[in-house]
Amino acid sequence: MDRVDIYNSLAEHIHNKDAFFKQLQSLPIDVVGDLMLNIPDEFQAVKSMLPRMAPDEIQRNWNGSSGYDLLLQSCAFMRTLECGVNRFSGRSLDGSKILDFGCGWGRLIRLLYKFTDPANIYGCDPWAKSLEICNESNLTASLALSNYLPTELPFPRVKFDFIYSYSVFTHLSEKAARAAVTACRKHIADDGLLIITVRPRSYWSVHPESQNHLAKDQMLADHDEKGFAFTPHGLGTPASVDGEITYGDTSITLKYIADNWNDWVVVGTEYFLQDQYQMLVFLRPRH
Numbered sequence: 001m002d003r004v005d006i007y008n009s010l011a012e013h014i015h016n017k018d019a020f021f022k023q024l025q026s027l028p029i030d031v032v033g034d035l036m037l038n039i040p041d042e043f044q045a046v047k048s049m050l051p052r053m054a055p056d057e058i059q060r061n062w063n064g065s066s067g068y069d070l071l072l073q074s075c076a077f078m079r080t081l082e083c084g085v086n087r088f089s090g091r092s093l094d095g096s097k098i099l100d101f102g103c104g105w106g107r108l109i110r111l112l113y114k115f116t117d118p119a120n121i122y123g124c125d126p127w128a129k130s131l132e133i134c135n136e137s138n139l140t141a142s143l144a145l146s147n148y149l150p151t152e153l154p155f156p157r158v159k160f161d162f163i164y165s166y167s168v169f170t171h172l173s174e175k176a177a178r179a180a181v182t183a184c185r186k187h188i189a190d191d192g193l194l195i196i197t198v199r200p201r202s203y204w205s206v207h208p209e210s211q212n213h214l215a216k217d218q219m220l221a222d223h224d225e226k227g228f229a230f231t232p233h234g235l236g237t238p239a240s241v242d243g244e245i246t247y248g249d250t251s252i253t254l255k256y257i258a259d260n261w262n263d264w265v266v267v268g269t270e271y272f273l274q275d276q277y278q279m280l281v282f283l284r285p286r287h
């Protein structure tokens with residue numbers, strides 16, 4: 001890859017936004033990712049068409065790492081998502097309508113430019129700060145505030161081909177997780193997929209003591225007996241609803257999903273080594 005050739009190919013389209021984003025779709029996913037971090041100042045016009053990255057501190061707060069380390073993980077997730085979508089739905093992310101549920105600062109939304117037009121890209125998050133950062137970074141997508149315990153998604157009458165949710169169900173309480181999958185079911189196309197990430201049982205042996213002191217034995221027992229283990233983060237977080245904390249750390253089994261989320265059918269799973277504590281679960285709507 002010669003980066004300068006790529007910047008020049010994009011510079012030809014800076015006066016036509018549609019053509020610019022079509023040109024992005026012709027590039028490999030890692031090249032699209034690289035563009036988010038790495039455009040020299042002499043290509044200012046190209047740079048101004050793309051979202052700015054969130055400051056490193058925000059990346060670390062939301063995702064635990066930043067810069068290229070995080071970008072490599074983000075691109076690996078996107079490739080794993082694309083591969084599973086092909087395998088488990090026979091469809092493609094290309095040209096589809098996609099929602100990032102719990103989009104945070106818009107880390108993964110910007111990689112969707114590889115697959116589809118900005119008009120097809122949606123993101124929601126219940127934390128106003130997340131959307132504020134997305135908007136400050138000049139992200140081109142439809143963004144809206146959701147609820148911590150949603151009954152609907154904040155996009156009335158929109159049906160998505162694919163909804164993905166990375167590192168969100170790894171944090172939700174049982175009630176919040178159920179509300180989320182129920183709301184997503186109302187907004188999925190008949191032949192669409194919901195893709196979430198979940199943590200395995202082994203997560204509890206690496207759960208950081210600095211996050212909160214917890215009875216690991218209790219988490220392991222909940223995981224084994226109920227299939228769902230959750231420890232809340234502190235009270236006073238924005239995710240407290242009516243005194244109940246909806247956000248913390250969570251592990252979920254596939255059996256729990258099959259037994260409890262009856263609107264959905266598990267059609268497959270995927271892994272990627274860049275984050276072994278985030279298993280992708282592919283769900284199709286039950287009809």
Ligand SMILES: C[S@@+](CC[C@H](N)C(=O)[O-])C[C@H]1O[C@@H](n2cnc3c(N)ncnc32)[C@H](O)[C@@H]1O
Pocket residue numbers: 062063101102103104105106107108125126127130146147148149165166167168171172176180239246247
């Ligand atoms: C660890 S961050 C991950 C952000 C983003 N998905 C990513 O991978 O970069 C978790 C996100 O979930 C959001 N969140 C918290 N509670 C939620 C809920 N009930 N429904 C959807 N998102 C939620 C948070 O505001 C935060 O942006």
